[in-house]
């Protein structure tokens with residue numbers, strides 16, 4: 116296992132402390148997508164008997180949860196999600212994030228919007244001063260692709276189609292390279308308003324509430340100010 120994988124496992128384990136208050140209750144726990152979220156799911160497995168339900172941000176995570184005998188329900192079946200645990204591709208000091216490297220950004224944003232507390236679990240390589248080195252994923256309606264490539268190029272980025280990839284919702288993804296995102300909240304709003312955009316993978320208006328960051332010195336916890 117690489118050092119990065121060990122850090123991911125450490126934060127996945129630390130996240131158990133954030134969800135443990137809901138073990139033995141009827142709460143549904145929100146579960147994200149990606150390699151770090153996969154490790155969190157594996158940690159949950161030992162507590163399957165105390166977890167009433169989960170909601171998952173992707174078919175992939177739902178399948179992994181079910182493979183451990185953990186119940187997955189549709190988000191429409193629950194009235195609230197007290198806590199949502201997910202990874203990020205990049206996160207800044209304000210706990211704004213780029214997400215969607217795994218293509219699950221739309222469902223991630225929906226679960227995050229419902230959740231009372233968003234816990235981001237990430238290894239230290241994800242922490243950045245300015246968002247944008249990681250290409251910004253945008254889920255789009257396919258017929259709008261050429262229009263959106265032109266519009267996003269005007270914002271200074273270089274949009275590239277994620278070739279051969281369709282989201283769980285049957286849409287395409289443009290990954291926008293070369294952005295330096297100094298004002299994540301306003302860029303999120305601006306891109307959201309372009310016709311044909313389903314979701315932009317900028318999580319600034321609803322960023323993380325808690326970051327568990329794995330470094331060689333241990334897991335550091337920080338909270339949104």
Ligand code: 5RP
Pocket residue numbers: 147148149150151152201202203204213214215216217218219220223
């Ligand atoms: C999936 C995501 C993931 O949270 C993000 O890509 C981080 O993944 P990983 O934990 O594998 O680094 O947004 O859509």
